[in-house]
Amino acid sequence: MTGSMIIALTGTPGTGKTTVCEFIKEHSKYRDKYRIIDLHKLILDEKLYTGRDEDRDTYIADMERLKERTAELVKQTPVGMDTIIEGHISHYLPADVIIVLRAAPVALRKRLGKRREYSFEKVKENSDAEALDVILVESVEANDRVFEINTTDMNLISVVKTVDDIIESLKKGKIPEEYLPGKINWIDQVEL
Ligand SMILES: Nc1ncnc2c1ncn2[C@@H]1O[C@H](COP(=O)(O)OP(=O)(O)OP(=O)(O)O)[C@@H](O)[C@H]1O
Numbered sequence: 001m002t003g004s005m006i007i008a009l010t011g012t013p014g015t016g017k018t019t020v021c022e023f024i025k026e027h028s029k030y031r032d033k034y035r036i037i038d039l040h041k042l043i044l045d046e047k048l049y050t051g052r053d054e055d056r057d058t059y060i061a062d063m064e065r066l067k068e069r070t071a072e073l074v075k076q077t078p079v080g081m082d083t084i085i086e087g088h089i090s091h092y093l094p095a096d097v098i099i100v101l102r103a104a105p106v107a108l109r110k111r112l113g114k115r116r117e118y119s120f121e122k123v124k125e126n127s128d129a130e131a132l133d134v135i136l137v138e139s140v141e142a143n144d145r146v147f148e149i150n151t152t153d154m155n156l157i158s159v160v161k162t163v164d165d166i167i168e169s170l171k172k173g174k175i176p177e178e179y180l181p182g183k184i185n186w187i188d189q190v191e192l
């Protein structure tokens, strides 16, 4: 694949999408390669929602308007840069590749448990969704080119480097086999 790419960086809440993108924005090695679109921020700033889901304490994204707006923003990405669309619904948007960040449900419960605004139920709902591969399955249904990274025992720099390596491989026409879906299995961590 040549030319500029659109990368959807998705994953269950707490898998580290925003942390990865903040690192990219702050480091010159990556800053000039990738333009970041933060979907959560975009949806709130531009009110791209149809309403609120009070049970989940979240906004319901207006997917049609979100698609239009991200397409406009992608067009503004400077020549020579790739666009990373970051958010747990980014895999629903058109992209050349989807990268799914994964984290063991036990680790995820710890990470999300630290969020003050997250109820016990919300932590459990997300760690169960991770255990059942929900976002990975949705991604594979949406796109032929999907890769996943198990971040559980990785530090931030390694995760960023892996994201960059996957993209670099694809640009050279190589498939980064190590990160093809199906190698991660949390089923023994599902809480019944
Ligand atoms: N590789 C990692 N190892 C350990 N902890 C991490 C790692 N990456 C991120 N974290 C921590 O996990 C928490 C969640 O990270 P972050 O906010 O980036 O997740 P997110 O995927 O953007 O979630 P959301 O979809 O809710 O926005 C943060 O406290 C962050 O510091």
Ligand SMILES: [Mg+2]
Binding pocket: 017, 018, 019, 040
């Ligand atoms: Mg985030």
